[in-house]
Amino acid sequence: xxxxxxxxxxxxxxxxxxxxxxxxxxxxxxxxxxxxxxxxxxxxxxxxxxxxxxxxxxxxxxxxxxxxxxxxxxxxxxxxxxxxxxxxxxxxxxxxxxxxxxxxxxxxxxxxxxxxxxxxxxxxxx
Numbered sequence: 001x002x003x004x005x006x007x008x009x010x011x012x013x014x015x016x017x018x019x020x021x022x023x024x025x026x027x028x029x030x031x032x033x034x035x036x037x038x039x040x041x042x043x044x045x046x047x048x049x050x051x052x053x054x055x056x057x058x059x060x061x062x063x064x065x066x067x068x069x070x071x072x073x074x075x076x077x078x079x080x081x082x083x084x085x086x087x088x089x090x091x092x093x094x095x096x097x098x099x100x101x102x103x104x105x106x107x108x109x110x111x112x113x114x115x116x117x118x119x120x121x122x123x124x125x126x
Contacts, residue, residue: 017083035065
């Protein structure tokens with residue numbers, strides 16, 4: 001992806017993607033905790049057609065939540081795999097930007113004060 005002035009930006013850092021994978025994994029755990037909180041309702045001592053219908057719906061909800069947990073865990077694993085692939089594909093010397101013709105890491109991305117001498121912090125001097 002080309003950035004400002006033809007600079008090719010590398011994309012997300014693997015560590016940032018790891019953070020997303022961890023959060024997605026935590027969401028799966030939160031969903032599973034909710035599912036487990038419904039478990040004691042199964043043992044309610046209640047005998048009637050309404051109780052049987054309640055238990056049937058409870059079982060359906062448990063299955064749906066268990067499926068959601070599996071799906072979110074699979075998403076977390078996919079995000080983690082993406083982080084590993086980013087890590088293995090990144091050149092060891094790559095900096096935050098790749099400048100065409102100079103190779104990875106040859107020139108750092110300009111800092112926040114780049115162009116300050118020109119009176120406009122968004123422009124390069126000269």
